Amino acid sequence: MLRLEKLVKTYKTGDQALKAVDIDIPEGQVLALIGPSGAGKSTLIRCINRLVEPTSGKVYLGDVELTELSSGALRRERRRMGMIFQEYALVERLTVMENVLSGRLGYVGFWRSFLRRFPQSDVDEAFRLLDRVGLAHMADKRADELSGGQRQRVGICRALIQDPALLLVDEPTASLDPKTSRQIMRLICELCKERGLAAIINIHDVALAQMFVQRVIGLRFGAVEFDGPPEGLTPDVLTTIYGEEDWEATIEKVDDDDAMAAE
Amino acid sequence: MPVREANNLKIWQRRSGRESLFHWVLWLIGIAIFAYCWQQISKSTTWFFVWDAPRIANDIWTRATPPKWEYITQLGKPIWDTLNIATLGTIIAVILAVPVAFLAAQNTTPSRFFIRPIALLIIVSTRSINSLIWALLLIAIIGPGVFAGVIAIAIRSIGFCAKLLYEAIEEIDQTQVEAITATGASRWQIMAYGIVPQIMPAFAGISVFRWDINIRESTVLGLVGAGGIGLQLSSSLNVLAWPQVSLILLVILAAVVISEWVSAKVRGAII
Numbered sequence: 001m002l003r004l005e006k007l008v009k010t011y012k013t014g015d016q017a018l019k020a021v022d023i024d025i026p027e028g029q030v031l032a033l034i035g036p037s038g039a040g041k042s043t044l045i046r047c048i049n050r051l052v053e054p055t056s057g058k059v060y061l062g063d064v065e066l067t068e069l070s071s072g073a074l075r076r077e078r079r080r081m082g083m084i085f086q087e088y089a090l091v092e093r094l095t096v097m098e099n100v101l102s103g104r105l106g107y108v109g110f111w112r113s114f115l116r117r118f119p120q121s122d123v124d125e126a127f128r129l130l131d132r133v134g135l136a137h138m139a140d141k142r143a144d145e146l147s148g149g150q151r152q153r154v155g156i157c158r159a160l161i162q163d164p165a166l167l168l169v170d171e172p173t174a175s176l177d178p179k180t181s182r183q184i185m186r187l188i189c190e191l192c193k194e195r196g197l198a199a200i201i202n203i204h205d206v207a208l209a210q211m212f213v214q215r216v217i218g219l220r221f222g223a224v225e226f227d228g229p230p231e232g233l234t235p236d237v238l239t240t241i242y243g244e245e246d247w248e249a250t251i252e253k254v255d256d257d258d259a260m261a262a263e
Numbered sequence: 264m265p266v267r268e269a270n271n272l273k274i275w276q277r278r279s280g281r282e283s284l285f286h287w288v289l290w291l292i293g294i295a296i297f298a299y300c301w302q303q304i305s306k307s308t309t310w311f312f313v314w315d316a317p318r319i320a321n322d323i324w325t326r327a328t329p330p331k332w333e334y335i336t337q338l339g340k341p342i343w344d345t346l347n348i349a350t351l352g353t354i355i356a357v358i359l360a361v362p363v364a365f366l367a368a369q370n371t372t373p374s375r376f377f378i379r380p381i382a383l384l385i386i387v388s389t390r391s392i393n394s395l396i397w398a399l400l401l402i403a404i405i406g407p408g409v410f411a412g413v414i415a416i417a418i419r420s421i422g423f424c425a426k427l428l429y430e431a432i433e434e435i436d437q438t439q440v441e442a443i444t445a446t447g448a449s450r451w452q453i454m455a456y457g458i459v460p461q462i463m464p465a466f467a468g469i470s471v472f473r474w475d476i477n478i479r480e481s482t483v484l485g486l487v488g489a490g491g492i493g494l495q496l497s498s499s500l501n502v503l504a505w506p507q508v509s510l511i512l513l514v515i516l517a518a519v520v521i522s523e524w525v526s527a528k529v530r531g532a533i534i
Contacts, residue, residue, distance in 0.1 A: 051441055078447035089442035093460040102456050106447025113448075114455050155442075162446055 007057035032209035035219035082159025331506035345491035352416025360424035390422030409490035431465035
């Protein structure tokens with residue numbers, strides 16, 4: 001469904017963020033991308049929807065090759081890729097509803113969006129999604145009045161209303177508390193399953209990743225060091241990705257389901 | 264090296280010996296320059312007039328008080344003109360400043376090497392010339408009157424508004440723009456959803472602030488014949504009608520106080 005071929009990104013400063021990365025993601029697979037800060041995780045997902053222009057290599061979304069597209073065609077393809085951000089990236093001074101509807105910008109014309117006259121079907125879908133994430137009563141609140149977890153739910157709605165085939169998720173839990181982090185991760189994974197979406201989730205928290213995803217890719221210095229099921233993350237593997245450290249405690253947490261049951 | 268050791272104690276000082284000596288020398292040079300300048304100014308001043316000043320001031324004060332209150336009936340129209348000059352001038356300036364600001368901001372300009380310098384040139388050139396001088400030029404071109412005043416205020420304000428606005432545009436949170444871009448929004452949609460909401464408070468604040476400044480600037484435009492209350496001020500000064508002058512100054516003061524109050528209220532409501 002998504003295929004990266006020899007994807008390279010070299011920044012103007014000469015830093016090589018990605019070194020010929022090959023990844024193939026089948027339909028409906030949720031994948032966690034782990035790795036130390038600066039390993040190129042954010043760059044990788046931004047190269048897919050070309051918020052960052054890759055230096056060379058190819059990205060296929062279905063049959064469409066993304067790196068060659070003109071700006072108009074790129075905009076149409078971006079509609080199929082929902083993105084969720086670390087600091088939520090909601091437009092703070094707009095209402096929750098406007099933020100959710102902004103996910104439809106790729107589908108409606110400028111004046112309709114400028115005058116906030118979105119098609120009724122879009123508004124219906126927005127209400128349905130807000131209800132699904134438990135924020136139906138918040139539709140009229142301004143985004144900066146919400147808590148972190150609530151904002152990230154709005155961010156999820158904004159990505160899903162695009163009706164995407166793929167979710168690009170950049171550190172969704174990095175600024176959330178542990179409990180909210182789990183809830184958000186669970187919500188993302190549930191929604192992916194409901195809608196059959198593929199997803200790439202950048203995540204720092206190895207234990208959290210192991211809890212929810214089917215496949216993990218470990219990135220180090222812009223190259224894939226590990227690709228396999230979450231059970232394959234042994235202390236040795238984590239050492240190759242992150243460097244020397246005592247990993248037993250991190251991995252043990254995977255079996256720790258009491259905390260989740262207590263929620 | 265501000266840290267040195269003595270008697271097993273680490274003594275920390277803000278400056279080392281050499282640095283503090285350097286500072287003293289700098290101060291000494293500064294004081295010497297000041298003294299020299301004072302001497303030069305003193306030499307070219309006619310001190311007789313300065314010693315005379317309190318007496319003259321007192322003389323004008325007694326002539327100017329009490330203000331000629333009945334003159335107020337003739338000031339209604341001029342002060343209304345003044346308010347109109349300021350308000351219309353500000354509205355025109357703000358409308359023209361928006362596109363200039365978007366062209367000048369690093370993150371929204373279509374071309375950093377060609378269009379941005381032009382926008383910056385517009386900002387600098389309109390800002391660098393005082394509105395009184397713009398008024399003088401415009402009176403020569405379009406003749407005396409309120410219209411020349413409006414245009415003078417508008418031109419003078421474009422640069423000011425555009426400069427503050429483009430700084431606000433450059434300071435926006437780029438991740439919000441990224442998020443809107445990622446939805447597949449067009450260039451104009453990114454502007455309407457990603458950028459405009461973020462600069463709205465700055466935009467409103469700048470407009471009201473400039474309007475407040477323009478009320479003060481437009482009171483003097485009449486001095487050169489560009490309409491408003493300044494016209495009355497200059498004719499009263501010319502015939503040494505001091506009671507009228509004092510009344511005009513009081514009216515200007517009232518207008519400025521009211522405009523400051525309004526702008527403070529509006530800005531408070533937005534931010």
